[in-house]
Amino acid sequence: MQQEQQISHSRCPFRIAYSKELNRSQLDAVTFKEGSLLVIAGAGSGKTRTLTYRVARLVEEGVSPRAILLLTFTRKSAQEMLRRATDLLDNRCEKVSGGTFHSFANANLRKYAAKIGFKSDFTILDRVDMENLIGMLRKNTRDLPEHHLFPKKQTLAQIISKSVNKGLPIDEIIYDEYPHFSPNSAQIKKIHEEYVRQKREHHFLDYDDLLVYLKQLLHDQPEIRQRISSAYQFIMVDEYQDTNPVQAEILYLLSNINENIMVVGDDSQSIYAFRGASFKNIMEFPRVFPNTKIIRLEKNYRSVQPILNLANVIIEQAANKYKKNLFTTRRGGTKPVLITAESEHAQSRFVIEKIQDLSEKEIPLGQIAVLFRASFHSFDLEIELAKEEIPFIKVGGFKFMESAHIKDVLAHLKVISNPYDWLSWHRIFLLLDKIGIKTAQNIFSALYEKRTGIVGLFTVNIKTGNPDGFNRLKELFSMIESGHMSVVEMGEAVFNYYWPILKEKYDDHPKRSRDLEQLLTIMDRYRTLEKFLTDMALEPPSSSINNSLSSYDGDLDRLVLSTVHSAKGLEWHTVFVIWTLDGRFPSLRSINKEEELEEEMRLMYVATTRAKENLYFTYPEEIYDRSSRTILNRPSRFLDGLPGDILQKSYL
């Protein structure tokens, strides 16, 4: 073990051989002590490694783990880093304060809710909840003029969310990004106001609210800001290029006392502007924190040089960026290839044949990925893969927690925790036959007026509809209400009640019921319902690549299909990027907007840098686009016209 060797080196005070295990720039970042540090970490340059070692280093230097705050975007990456740090050093690293921005916000808001006029028992709305609530308000707004043109609930949620994340008024978002809805902006604003009111009344916080209220708390309450920010001596942030202005402000306020802040990111991989992320945060960091030290990680440990050459050429065209040039010491490798296929089908066939070749060369399927701009781009390929019986997993599309049957069960649990959760009741009632929107609303009003909590349900009478189903529902809740049940037992009770409904509603109920059993297993780990529900909203069990929920097919070796967005941070031996057709990638919608076009370019850069050995781009040569009534027949402008020594071309 190298660790022991180090200990025997009596002059070295550290157990980890930092200078041996890291390159020069990584080492600089890891041993950086006080002040503000910006690490520009190129793709595949060991970003996670650097953060992990820095955590270990600080702990080794005697910093209390709790005084280190590591903020990330996903629970998974936070856990992964702390786990790796623990492996490196010891389990002190597990005690590092860390998590996602949202879970950090949640924890602090529960604690200080009263300070911003809230109660600490608020319910968190996930994206689907948010959309449903907005959808209901949309229905109630009956003076919609041109029915067809009015935005759908999803779009409304997008508009509202963007306005919050960018800190801009609704009007401006509509004007800038949804000009075709400008005539409706008065109604949209009305729905927005109603949405805000509903959230206040029912103690709902959506994802955006968590951040906004935390910011408000830190901003408006100096003594709390002091208390929170003095608790963290060192702050580290991953994926800084994807933070939005609210998050940047939170960080600014948090580093108020100790001013030791390290952010890591890659401006070239900023691909979430459409959600309000602003890569300007990373560009402006040195101005916000004067005397910032900037370290660049440019040595790439992932890809062969020909792939990096192409990546460098693509990103070269970006107007606004930190200059960087990826390089590797890996020898050889083949040039990326751009393939023109005569149709979408030919494209799919090409990919399949190549995959079969690779399989013969014993490249595991799990080391191959097909990437695309939008998730429906893979439909044809999916059909062909199924025909050929090539197992695959599609990343990004399906969300366990957002599937209807899980939401159904959770709704029954949510009303136990918050009996006036209008949304959940609505969902529960609509599951019953013969009960629709109107009846559901009547029942809820009756329940709400009584103000007696869940027992109010028992004395509600309904005239129309389905008395049997309604009585079963009453029985369920009276059972839960009377017995002192554990979290799982409640889950089981709900499951039993829900089972006939599930069977009736879905043809694929066996599969869904396995999901529900999985949910029960998760519930078994919780002692309080509230904690369970919060975790399900904030840190849901992910359905990521190798964490399939039905464990029996979990470790199968499968081809990966993924949107480029969901592929960020991952790598494969061979990568196919399909539909690299101008008008698809970049998408037609973005080609007239400079900023969006740049983001598409970064997206292409991300796709390119996922490949270790082989990289293929394919596009069908003539596609008629109905929406614009044009024929798309050029390869993506980011690849078109590149010299043959960078990108090889081939016709099928």
Add this chain to the structure above:
DNA sequence: TCACGGAATATTTTT
């Protein structure tokens, strides 16, 4: 009021 069927349609989505 509710349920059902058919048709249209599709950016991207860490929380």
Add this chain to the structure above:
DNA sequence: TATTCCGTGA
């Protein structure tokens, strides 16, 4: 593929 929207009849 899968979700959503709208019209129709009970």
